[in-house]
Amino acid sequence: MRRLVIPLVLGFSLGLAPALWRPTLALASEAELRVLTYQSLSAPEALRSVLFEAFEKRCNCKVRVQSAGDAAQILSKLELETLRGKAITHVVVGIDQTLWPQARKSSVDLKIRFPTAPQVEPEAKSELWQGFIPFDWGVLALLSREKGAPPLQWQDLLKPEFSKKLILQDPRTSTPGFAWLWGAHQSRGAASADFFKALRNQWLTLTPGWSGSYSLFLKGEAPWVWTYSTSLAYHLEKQDPNSYQVHFFKEGNPIQVEGAFAVAASLKTPEDQERARQFLEFLVSEKVQAEIPLRQWMYPARKGVKLPRSFQKVPLPPSILRWNPQEQDFRQLVRKWEEWIRP
Amino acid sequence: MSLIKTIQSRQIPLALVVLFPWIACFGAPVLSLVYQAFFSVGEAHLFDPLVIAKLKMTVFQSGISALVSGVLGFGLGWVLRHHPSAHAWLRIPFGIPSLVAVAAWTSLGVSYSLGAVIWAHVFFNVPWVALSVAQAAGSVPRTWDETAQTVGSSLWARIRWVWWPVIGPAWIVSMAQTFSWCASSFVIVLILGGGPPVETLETAIYSSVRAGTLDLRQACVLGVWQLLLGFGPGWLARSCSGRLAPERIRISVSPARKVSSSVWRRGLAAVWVFPYFVFLKDLEWSAWSDLAWRELRVALFFSLGVGVMTAFFTVLWSALAVLFLRQVPRFFESLLTLPAGVSSISLALGFWLAFARWIDPFEGSLGAWIAIQSVIFSPMVLRTFLPIAAASPVAALGVARSVGASRWQAFWWVDWPRWRMPVWNSLFLVCSASLGEVAVVSFFGSENLTTVSGLISRWMGLYQFNQAYGLSALLMGMVLLLSLGGGFFEQKNRDFFVR
Numbered sequence: 001m002r003r004l005v006i007p008l009v010l011g012f013s014l015g016l017a018p019a020l021w022r023p024t025l026a027l028a029s030e031a032e033l034r035v036l037t038y039q040s041l042s043a044p045e046a047l048r049s050v051l052f053e054a055f056e057k058r059c060n061c062k063v064r065v066q067s068a069g070d071a072a073q074i075l076s077k078l079e080l081e082t083l084r085g086k087a088i089t090h091v092v093v094g095i096d097q098t099l100w101p102q103a104r105k106s107s108v109d110l111k112i113r114f115p116t117a118p119q120v121e122p123e124a125k126s127e128l129w130q131g132f133i134p135f136d137w138g139v140l141a142l143l144s145r146e147k148g149a150p151p152l153q154w155q156d157l158l159k160p161e162f163s164k165k166l167i168l169q170d171p172r173t174s175t176p177g178f179a180w181l182w183g184a185h186q187s188r189g190a191a192s193a194d195f196f197k198a199l200r201n202q203w204l205t206l207t208p209g210w211s212g213s214y215s216l217f218l219k220g221e222a223p224w225v226w227t228y229s230t231s232l233a234y235h236l237e238k239q240d241p242n243s244y245q246v247h248f249f250k251e252g253n254p255i256q257v258e259g260a261f262a263v264a265a266s267l268k269t270p271e272d273q274e275r276a277r278q279f280l281e282f283l284v285s286e287k288v289q290a291e292i293p294l295r296q297w298m299y300p301a302r303k304g305v306k307l308p309r310s311f312q313k314v315p316l317p318p319s320i321l322r323w324n325p326q327e328q329d330f331r332q333l334v335r336k337w338e339e340w341i342r343p
Numbered sequence: 344m345s346l347i348k349t350i351q352s353r354q355i356p357l358a359l360v361v362l363f364p365w366i367a368c369f370g371a372p373v374l375s376l377v378y379q380a381f382f383s384v385g386e387a388h389l390f391d392p393l394v395i396a397k398l399k400m401t402v403f404q405s406g407i408s409a410l411v412s413g414v415l416g417f418g419l420g421w422v423l424r425h426h427p428s429a430h431a432w433l434r435i436p437f438g439i440p441s442l443v444a445v446a447a448w449t450s451l452g453v454s455y456s457l458g459a460v461i462w463a464h465v466f467f468n469v470p471w472v473a474l475s476v477a478q479a480a481g482s483v484p485r486t487w488d489e490t491a492q493t494v495g496s497s498l499w500a501r502i503r504w505v506w507w508p509v510i511g512p513a514w515i516v517s518m519a520q521t522f523s524w525c526a527s528s529f530v531i532v533l534i535l536g537g538g539p540p541v542e543t544l545e546t547a548i549y550s551s552v553r554a555g556t557l558d559l560r561q562a563c564v565l566g567v568w569q570l571l572l573g574f575g576p577g578w579l580a581r582s583c584s585g586r587l588a589p590e591r592i593r594i595s596v597s598p599a600r601k602v603s604s605s606v607w608r609r610g611l612a613a614v615w616v617f618p619y620f621v622f623l624k625d626l627e628w629s630a631w632s633d634l635a636w637r638e639l640r641v642a643l644f645f646s647l648g649v650g651v652m653t654a655f656f657t658v659l660w661s662a663l664a665v666l667f668l669r670q671v672p673r674f675f676e677s678l679l680t681l682p683a684g685v686s687s688i689s690l691a692l693g694f695w696l697a698f699a700r701w702i703d704p705f706e707g708s709l710g711a712w713i714a715i716q717s718v719i720f721s722p723m724v725l726r727t728f729l730p731i732a733a734a735s736p737v738a739a740l741g742v743a744r745s746v747g748a749s750r751w752q753a754f755w756w757v758d759w760p761r762w763r764m765p766v767w768n769s770l771f772l773v774c775s776a777s778l779g780e781v782a783v784v785s786f787f788g789s790e791n792l793t794t795v796s797g798l799i800s801r802w803m804g805l806y807q808f809n810q811a812y813g814l815s816a817l818l819m820g821m822v823l824l825l826s827l828g829g830g831f832f833e834q835k836n837r838d839f840f841v842r
């Protein structure tokens with residue numbers, strides 16, 4: 001009998017131990033700011049110390065950061081919180097301008113003047129973004145390590161020499177991937193359906209997120225990757241011996257503006273709202289903005305921030321494409337795209 | 344009536360202990376899923392062209408995979424029918440977690456296409472079909488074929504009347520199981536498929552909830568199709584397996600001719616195993632960061648804990664279910680083994696819908712992992728226990744009671760020796776299956792709460808292959824060790840019965 005009982009008790013205890021682990025968010029303590037962001041933004045080499053830890057010291061409060069994969073997952077997480085009636089997030093950091101129309105209903109405008117102020121870079125500014133605080137922006141482009149003829153326009157990507165040489169991101173799950181979709185859609189207009197039908201045989205793979213596609217590119221799986229033009233600055237800064245080139249399209253390249261916002265449902269007290277407002281103002285302060293280039297590898301939203309030399313070597317596109325929420329809708333465009341690429 | 348009798352005979356606690364977890368972890372999730380597919384907010388519906396496109400892709404890839412596996416497996420099984428020593432090689436792929444297969448095929452450059460998905464599925468399932476066919480064919484008494492030859496039967500007539508009645512159902516069942524397995528395959532499609540347009544119901548459910556923008560209605564509609572796709576082959580398999588006479592396919596007492604296996608036959612069986620070890624050449628432990636080691640330690644802790652808990656609960660519940668099933672109609676046996684046909688992701692989605700008030704998949708849930716995995720693995724254990732319970736030594740137990748042994752003492756000294764090895768074998772096998780399980784772990788996992796398989800999946804999603812390969816090697820080692828442990832107890836069990 002003892003031979004049976006002892007292993008069972010041991011096994012049960014061993015199994016029970018992890019159940020006592022409490023990785024989930026603790027209940028709100030006295031002064032706490034709960035921030036939801038994507039994984040790479042909260043990493044130690046990204047903004048963790050200069051934003052979250054620095055703000056913790058300034059406000060004398062606890063900043064609890066929760067990561068949710070990437071930007072699209074942030075939105076899903078937020079929607080789930082609303083559906084469950086358990087809003088716990090105070091501030092969301094890292095959603096882009098294309099997801100903003102969906103996230104807007106969850107937000108509260110804390111009347112921060114920064115988005116419309118003259119010190120914002122024109123690329124990161126829009127009158128339509130009340131409540132959305134832009135903190136960085138970037139241009140999406142093709143980066144290559146090949147010296148061959150680059151694609152000059154979107155249509156060139158259908159040429160046989162690019163077959164299975166492109167690494168892109170899934171537009172449903174990745175914001176750069178979605179920028180690819182709406183950028184091409186804006187440029188190709190009515191011909192989009194045919195363009196994407198033909199393009200589905202050209203890419204090597206669609207990864208769920210940007211980091212996956214960039215890892216594949218660095219591993220040498222394909223010579224072209226859809227990424228931020230400032231990725232070039234990263235390689236220059238790290239003194240990468242490989243030579244990389246950024247290529248823009250004649251019709252223009254999409255830009256991505258990342259922003260933050262306060263969540264209405266969880267900011268119940270004036271103290272909570274004030275803490276969220278202070279955090280958002282800190283995010284666009286000169287101190288944090290100066291850290292954006294070498295930590296986020298994006299352009300800061302604030303004008304006048306001195307850019308590192310590597311950034312000055314990154315070319316700018318001849319023209320940029322802007323997301324227009326009044327003419328384009330995230331879900332509808334994604335649905336259309338799914339129909340276009342359907343086998 | 345028997346159920347009422349059971350309740351009347353003061354067996355209520357047993358019925359409750361067996362039925363309540365089943366209702367909570369299987370019945371309620373399935374009902375919630377179906378309900379939400381029709382009544383929640385959203386545009387998707389059962390015949391939405393995009394949903395149908397994903398259904399078609401699922402059926403197509405599973406159908407082709409099952410067909411190719413079926414044809415190749417039949418041939419392989421026929422060739423190896425008299426060579427049980429080669430069968431050992433065919434069993435090895437059952438113990439290989441699908442994540443390890445993904446690591447192996449990516450390291451060999453088989454990736455980012457529908458072809459890669461089908462290739463991986465075929466490679467996984469040919470040994471399964473072959474083993475089923477070989478065991479069935481090997482159980483056909485030699486005298487049957489010889490008699491048929493003596494009376495002048497043609498080869499076709501012998502195949503039709505001697506071999507096919509035994510091999511046919513076994514082959515069809517294994518093909519149906521292969522189809523079902525491929526239709527609910529998650530990580531192979533997710534990583535090797537290379538993203539849309541290679542998207543099946545399973546990966547689309549995951550994207551609708553966890554990876555992209557939230558679309559619950561679409562996830563539920565996809566889940567309903569996935570349920571139908573799982574139950575169909577399951578029903579076919581069950582109805583065919585009814586035609587399989589157990590005494591014909593019991594390999595241990597096969598009267599069939601046994602010959603020593605030639606090297607090429609063993610090689611033919613081993614071919615289906617070697618690719619899974621190829622990625623070991625790419626291991627590079629020095630490239631691991633401190634963070635990666637830290638994540639590994641935490642994941643290992645959770646993996647082992649969840650594996651042990653899942654094994655414990657599955658075996659305990661199955662043992663109680665066997666006691667319960669002795670007193671109720673056979674219908675309940677079919678009911679309790681229903682989860683065998685349900686995909687992990689659909690069940691995870693339903694579980695979350697049923698208990699959304701308490702569980703947030705983004706925060707992770709250990710309880711959900713253990714509950715869903717226990718439900719998924721319970722039919723396997725239940726089917727192991729049922730024949731043992733059916734052959735209970737009633738007379739010996741009666742004798743023990745008559746000489747003054749208590750009910751518990753009689754069980755312990757008379758019946759338990761028959762149960763001991765299957766129980767240990769099941770504990771090892773469920774623990775091993777739990778270690779390799781990735782769909783539920785991905786659905787209810789979070790950054791802080793993940794297992795070894797969840798971590799491999801995450802690293803593969805980020806295409807950090809070096810780290811993923813290292814971890815896959817570790818996972819394969821653990822799973823094979825546990826499977827060997829299970830195999831050891833199975834062998835001991837056979838020896839016991841032979842004695």
